[in-house]
Amino acid sequence: MGMKFQMMQPAQITELLRRRQITPTSQRVKIAGTLFAGPAHFCAEDVYARVNEDDAEVSKATVYNTLGLFVAKGLVRQVFVEPGKVFYDSNTQPHHHFYDSGTGELTDIDAVGVALHELPPLPADTELDGVDVIVRIRQRQSKDRPA
Numbered sequence: 181m182g183m184k185f186q187m188m189q190p191a192q193i194t195e196l197l198r199r200r201q202i203t204p205t206s207q208r209v210k211i212a213g214t215l216f217a218g219p220a221h222f223c224a225e226d227v228y229a230r231v232n233e234d235d236a237e238v239s240k241a242t243v244y245n246t247l248g249l250f251v252a253k254g255l256v257r258q259v260f261v262e263p264g265k266v267f268y269d270s271n272t273q274p275h276h277h278f279y280d281s282g283t284g285e286l287t288d289i290d291a292v293g294v295a296l297h298e299l300p301p302l303p304a305d306t307e308l309d310g311v312d313v314i315v316r317i318r319q320r321q322s323k324d325r326p327a
Protein backbone atom coordinates (compact mmCIF):
# COMPACT_ATOMS: atom_id res chain seq x y z
CA MET A 181 0.00 0.00 0.00
CA GLY A 182 3.04 2.26 0.09
CA MET A 183 3.54 5.24 2.33
CA LYS A 184 -0.03 6.41 2.10
CA PHE A 185 -1.15 4.59 5.21
CA GLN A 186 1.79 5.39 7.42
CA MET A 187 1.34 8.19 9.88
CA MET A 188 1.77 11.31 7.80
CA GLN A 189 3.51 14.48 8.85
CA PRO A 190 1.61 17.75 8.41
CA ALA A 191 4.11 18.74 5.70
CA GLN A 192 3.31 15.58 3.74
CA ILE A 193 -0.41 16.19 4.09
CA THR A 194 0.03 19.78 2.94
CA GLU A 195 1.88 18.49 -0.13
CA LEU A 196 -0.83 15.90 -0.79
CA LEU A 197 -3.51 18.62 -0.74
CA ARG A 198 -1.49 20.94 -2.97
CA ARG A 199 -1.05 18.18 -5.54
CA ARG A 200 -4.85 17.93 -5.70
CA GLN A 201 -5.24 21.71 -6.07
CA ILE A 202 -6.67 22.03 -2.58
CA THR A 203 -5.59 25.05 -0.52
CA PRO A 204 -4.12 23.52 2.67
CA THR A 205 -5.85 25.45 5.44
CA SER A 206 -5.06 24.22 8.95
CA GLN A 207 -8.54 22.69 9.30
CA ARG A 208 -8.23 20.84 5.99
CA VAL A 209 -4.81 19.52 6.99
CA LYS A 210 -6.29 18.31 10.27
CA ILE A 211 -9.21 16.58 8.55
CA ALA A 212 -6.97 15.00 5.91
CA GLY A 213 -4.60 13.85 8.67
CA THR A 214 -7.50 12.01 10.29
CA LEU A 215 -8.58 10.38 7.04
CA PHE A 216 -5.07 9.25 6.16
CA ALA A 217 -4.05 8.07 9.62
CA GLY A 218 -4.89 4.50 8.60
CA PRO A 219 -6.61 2.39 5.99
CA ALA A 220 -10.03 3.24 7.30
CA HIS A 221 -13.54 4.14 6.40
CA PHE A 222 -14.99 7.06 8.29
CA CYS A 223 -18.46 8.51 8.30
CA ALA A 224 -18.65 12.30 8.64
CA GLU A 225 -19.60 11.99 12.32
CA ASP A 226 -16.45 9.94 13.03
CA VAL A 227 -14.29 12.53 11.30
CA TYR A 228 -15.98 15.33 13.24
CA ALA A 229 -15.40 13.52 16.55
CA ARG A 230 -11.75 12.74 15.77
CA VAL A 231 -10.69 16.18 14.60
CA ASN A 232 -12.19 17.65 17.75
CA GLU A 233 -10.67 15.12 20.14
CA ASP A 234 -8.29 17.63 21.71
CA ASP A 235 -10.30 20.80 21.43
CA ALA A 236 -13.49 21.59 19.56
CA GLU A 237 -12.22 23.89 16.86
CA VAL A 238 -13.62 22.47 13.61
CA SER A 239 -17.34 22.95 13.02
CA LYS A 240 -19.61 20.26 11.64
CA ALA A 241 -20.27 22.41 8.55
CA THR A 242 -16.52 22.67 7.89
CA VAL A 243 -16.13 18.91 8.20
CA TYR A 244 -18.95 18.25 5.72
CA ASN A 245 -17.77 20.93 3.28
CA THR A 246 -14.19 19.69 3.44
CA LEU A 247 -15.19 16.07 2.88
CA GLY A 248 -17.24 17.18 -0.13
CA LEU A 249 -14.24 19.06 -1.49
CA PHE A 250 -11.93 16.08 -0.94
CA VAL A 251 -14.35 13.82 -2.83
CA ALA A 252 -14.67 16.31 -5.69
CA LYS A 253 -10.86 16.50 -5.95
CA GLY A 254 -10.44 12.73 -5.84
CA LEU A 255 -8.57 12.68 -2.55
CA VAL A 256 -11.06 10.32 -0.91
CA ARG A 257 -13.92 8.32 -2.28
CA GLN A 258 -17.46 7.98 -1.06
CA VAL A 259 -19.02 4.61 -0.38
CA PHE A 260 -22.82 4.59 -0.06
CA VAL A 261 -23.92 1.56 1.91
CA GLU A 262 -27.52 2.51 2.56
CA PRO A 263 -29.61 5.68 2.56
CA GLY A 264 -28.13 8.11 5.04
CA LYS A 265 -24.99 6.02 5.53
CA VAL A 266 -21.95 7.28 3.64
CA PHE A 267 -18.35 6.32 4.30
CA TYR A 268 -15.31 8.32 3.27
CA ASP A 269 -12.56 6.01 2.09
CA SER A 270 -8.93 7.12 1.91
CA ASN A 271 -8.18 4.15 -0.32
CA THR A 272 -8.98 5.47 -3.81
CA GLN A 273 -7.59 2.41 -5.62
CA PRO A 274 -10.25 0.18 -7.21
CA HIS A 275 -11.55 -2.17 -4.54
CA HIS A 276 -14.77 -3.55 -3.11
CA HIS A 277 -16.28 -3.87 0.36
CA PHE A 278 -17.89 -6.15 2.86
CA TYR A 279 -20.58 -4.34 4.84
CA ASP A 280 -21.72 -5.96 8.07
CA SER A 281 -25.25 -4.73 8.64
CA GLY A 282 -25.12 -5.85 12.28
CA THR A 283 -21.96 -4.03 13.32
CA GLY A 284 -22.06 -1.30 10.65
CA GLU A 285 -18.45 -2.14 9.78
CA LEU A 286 -17.04 -1.70 6.29
CA THR A 287 -13.95 -3.69 5.27
CA ASP A 288 -11.98 -3.75 2.04
CA ILE A 289 -12.00 -6.53 -0.52
CA ASP A 290 -9.15 -6.46 -3.00
CA ALA A 291 -10.37 -5.71 -6.52
CA VAL A 292 -8.88 -8.95 -7.82
CA GLY A 293 -10.94 -10.90 -5.27
CA VAL A 294 -14.18 -10.16 -7.10
CA ALA A 295 -14.67 -11.55 -10.58
CA LEU A 296 -17.19 -9.69 -12.69
CA HIS A 297 -17.71 -11.69 -15.85
CA GLU A 298 -20.54 -9.82 -17.41
CA LEU A 299 -21.83 -6.31 -17.15
CA PRO A 300 -25.02 -5.16 -18.81
CA PRO A 301 -24.62 -2.99 -21.90
CA LEU A 302 -24.06 0.61 -20.88
CA PRO A 303 -26.65 3.22 -21.75
CA ALA A 304 -25.99 5.20 -24.93
CA ASP A 305 -23.34 7.92 -24.72
CA THR A 306 -21.89 6.64 -21.45
CA GLU A 307 -18.61 5.01 -20.54
CA LEU A 308 -17.66 2.84 -17.60
CA ASP A 309 -16.36 4.91 -14.69
CA GLY A 310 -15.93 2.08 -12.21
CA VAL A 311 -17.70 -0.81 -10.55
CA ASP A 312 -18.13 -0.88 -6.78
CA VAL A 313 -19.39 -4.05 -5.18
CA ILE A 314 -20.73 -4.07 -1.63
CA VAL A 315 -21.07 -7.58 -0.28
CA ARG A 316 -23.58 -7.37 2.55
CA ILE A 317 -23.00 -9.73 5.44
CA ARG A 318 -24.46 -10.39 8.89
CA GLN A 319 -23.83 -12.76 11.75
CA ARG A 320 -25.08 -16.23 10.95
CA GLN A 321 -28.37 -17.08 12.67
CA SER A 322 -28.26 -20.02 15.03
CA LYS A 323 -29.59 -23.18 13.40
CA ASP A 324 -30.60 -24.71 16.73
CA ARG A 325 -33.40 -22.34 17.39
CA PRO A 326 -36.81 -23.18 15.96
CA ALA A 327 -37.95 -20.61 13.42
Ligand SMILES: [Zn+2]
Pocket residue numbers: 221269271275276277287288
Ligand atom coordinates in the same frame (compact mmCIF):
# COMPACT_ATOMS: atom_id res chain seq x y z
ZN1 LIG B 1 -12.42 0.76 1.21
